[in-house]
Amino acid sequence: MLFFSVVVSIMAAVPSEEHNLLNAYLPGDIIIGGLFPIHLQTNRTSIPGPISCSHYSYQMFLQSQVMIYAIREVNQRKLLPNITLGYHIYDTCADVTLAIRATLELVKGWSDPQRCLLPQNATLMQQPKVMAVVGERFSEVSIAVSRIVALASVTQISYASTSELLSRKLKFPTFLRTISSDEYQTKAIAELVKQFNWKSVAIVGSDDEYGKYGSDRLSQNVREMKDVCIEFIDILPGYFSKNDSKTHKRLAALVDNINKSTAEAIVMFTKGPNVEIIMKAAIKHKLNKTWIASDSWSTSTMLATLPGIEMAGQVFGFNSKRNTVPGFKEYLMSTFNRTTNAILDYHLNHYPLCSNGSGEDRGCILTYSIRESGQCVDIKCLASHMDEDETYNIYLAVQVIVEGIRCLMECDHEKCKRQNDFTALELLMAIKKVNFTVDTTHLFFDSNGDPSLGYDILYWDKTQNEIIKIIGEYWPNGKVVVPQDMVRKMHSVKLTAYNCSKTCKPGQELKKQNVKLQCCSDCVPCAEGEYSTEQGAECRRCRDNEYSSPQRNECLKKKIDFLVWSDPFIILLSILEALGMILTLAFAVLFAMHRGTPVVKAVGGYLCFLELFSLLTCFGLTLSFPGKPTAASCMIGMPLFGMAFSLCIACILANLLQILVGFQFNLKTKSCLNKVNQPVAVVAVISGIQLALCVPWLCLYPPYPTQRSLSRTILLQCNKGSTEFFIAMLAYNALLALICFLFAFKGKQLPDLYKNASLITVSMLLYLIVWILFIPIYINLFGAYQQAIESAAILISSYSILCCHLAPKCYIMVFKKEINEEKAIVEYIRKHYERKGISLVK
Secondary structure (H helix, E strand, C coil), X not given: CHHHHHHHHHHHHCCHHHHHCCEEEECCCEEEEEEECCEEEECCCXXXXXXCEEEECHHHHHHHHHHHHHHHHHXXXXXXXXXXEEEEEEECCCCHHHHHHHHHHHCCCCCCHHXXXXXXXXXXXXXXXXXXXXXXXXXXXXXXHHHHHHHHCXXXXXXXXXXXXXXXXXXXXXXXXXXXXXXXXXXXXXXXXXXXXXXEEEEEEECCHHHHHXXXXXXXXXXXXXXXXXXXXXXXXXXXXXXXXXXXXXXXXXXXXXXXXXXXXXEEECCHHHXXXXXXXXXXXXCCEEEEECCCCCCCHHHHCCCCHHHHEEEEEEEECCCCCCCHHHHXXXXXXXXXXXXXXXXXXXXXXXXXXXXXXXXXXXXXXXXXXXXXXXXXXXXXXXXXXXXXXXXXXXXXXXXXXHHHHCECCCCECCCCCCCHHHHHHHHXXXXXXXXXEEEEECCCCCECCCEEEEEECCCCCCCEXXXXXXXXXXXXXXXXXXXXXXXXXXXXXXXXXXXXXXXXXXXXXXXXXXXXXXXXXXXXXXXXXXXXXXXXXXXXXXXXXXXXXXXEECEEECCCCCCHHHHHHHHHHHHHHHHHXXXXXXXXXXXXXXXXXXXXXXXXXXXXXXXXXXXXXXXXCCCCCCHHHXXXXXXXXXXXXXXXXXXXXXXXXXXXXXXXXXXXXXXXXXXXXXXXXXXXXXXXXXXXXXXXXXXXXXXXXXXXXCCCEEEEEEECCCHHHHHHHHHHHHHHHHHHHHHHHHHCCCCCCCXXXXXXXXXXXXXXXXXXXXXXXXXXXXXXXXXXXXXXXXXXXXXXXHHHHHHHHHHHHHHCHHHCCHHHHHHHHHHHHHHCCCCCCC
């Protein structure tokens, strides 16, 4: 009731001029309604007044004639035996209000508001004037029409309304169509964008059901492709096709937006009149863009033949699969003049045909309105402006209705078993179930009333005789198929407007840098450790065992880095280590041969062999640092050196203690020193403390081999296990060396023929200097040479004792045998004290 109240109000508001809508009528047993926007605009304004239609369309006129021709063929071929089809066709002028008026005329006899009070008795109610309606073209108008015919259960089959909203059967239960839904068209456009490698697009829609829903669905599909950016979405207002100040301002803003845009393609999801205004502005400003046409204007020869259209840029388009209405062109050429209907009469009166074909040579260009041209139109030129897609869809719509009637009335080639007493609802249910083939087109409807039809992909080429040509296709269950040479051409484009990079060299990725240019990305080199093999693809991290090439286009295997034996520095250290071991063994032999001589006793006697053993161990341990680290090599490195070197220093300390006791004349002090002058105990205690540090280190936190991933290498080295134990070990050895240094420095005042204390002072001083310098070098040095520095420090420490402490003794044993006697020592001590004025008792 509410809806009919609104409709009645609309009818009351319609001026009397609108009661004479352009229409054509043919009586018959079954009447099929038709709604066509033969005029594309009205003079409707916000001010009430008479309404007239304008922008006469040759294409829409021809579409109305296709419906008349299709019904004529059905009657002549007697596809429905004993049944004659009639039609009642209205010009809606692409206006919702006028379309509602025409629809109410078509369902006359049923549209009493009181009849919807008893829906349970619908079968007893008077049936509407028409049993099915073909149309309307525009989705916005079809939505209004569908709400009215649904109340009478009248089937509505649109040939061009693609809005996805119309697929909602709860709202539009009687709506069907012979063209694919925008759901598939928007998917097809998104697939074309992907196929052509376009990275940025702009969308221009209109504030109606077709443009709004289409733009929304398209933007959703494009955003699902993560590497494509939408520069802007501009929805044109309803007044855009009017020639007024608002339109001019809005058009100027849109053109400026398009001109500044970095979008590689502009998708126009709006009606033809809106596109005409935009395209004329694009030609004027030489925008030279790539346009994607929706099915509402992709086949418009009027737009394709606009003067200078090539300056607007290239145009791709989508349209439902094209086919030719069988026999219609011949019908136009031969019997058109002998056929009559009100719409044809109107056309011939206002736009007469050329009688002698003189219009053919003047070029075949038809605009929306040639009222003021005064030219006749050649019949061949008129036929060339017939768009094959929508005209064929109209032909299919009529065939679907006929097939539904045939099934419902159980007709064969001779007769129909059932009488013409079915209801509009029964016909609707029969039409929904049709599944048949017309020519080469197999047609059936899904649960949403949509057919499973594909799209042709079009391209406007001004250099060809056939300006609008098919270059590819799209099927709902497949992908876009276009020529590979065109795909390669699109992929080869490296730059878009404003030098925004679209493709980058391998090793670079596309990143948005300029905030002002929404879809403009720059080529940014991948960071260290990242790579990009594709053009502009996002940089990805290399694996841990890989590093990026200098060009950042691939990952290379990292080199395994450790102290190799072939390294020159390691070779030098190895030679010094071997030499040290040889000298140590040689010294041990000399000391053994002269073990009873004073010089051997001066260095601690048997303790010197323990000292030599510890030095031999230190030299041998340095051989564990080169090579690939293992658990064993890591554990015997620094911990064993700490224990071996502390044993060496313990021997030296015991020797110094013996010297101090021997030359101490203070009886009280000498008595105290004699108590601690136990060489074995001194060595055991001093080295035992280091042992107490290193054993827990090896047991609890042992050093272990580890690998560290650097920029281009994987470093294999020994982890100390416990930094605290490592520092404690070095600190304890340093403390021992310092004590030795102080004892030896004090012992320099004693009569020492062999300079034992002086030489120990030098060796301990060298040891302390080496390890003081070692710490900052070790910390700052990075890589495999850290262990080489450890090895060098151990070598220098060992050589400092071997050369400064023990080597001079060997020299005496070999070359200064005369002073390696007790008599020489006694004489040296006597002279030492005489110089100090102290007399000694012989």
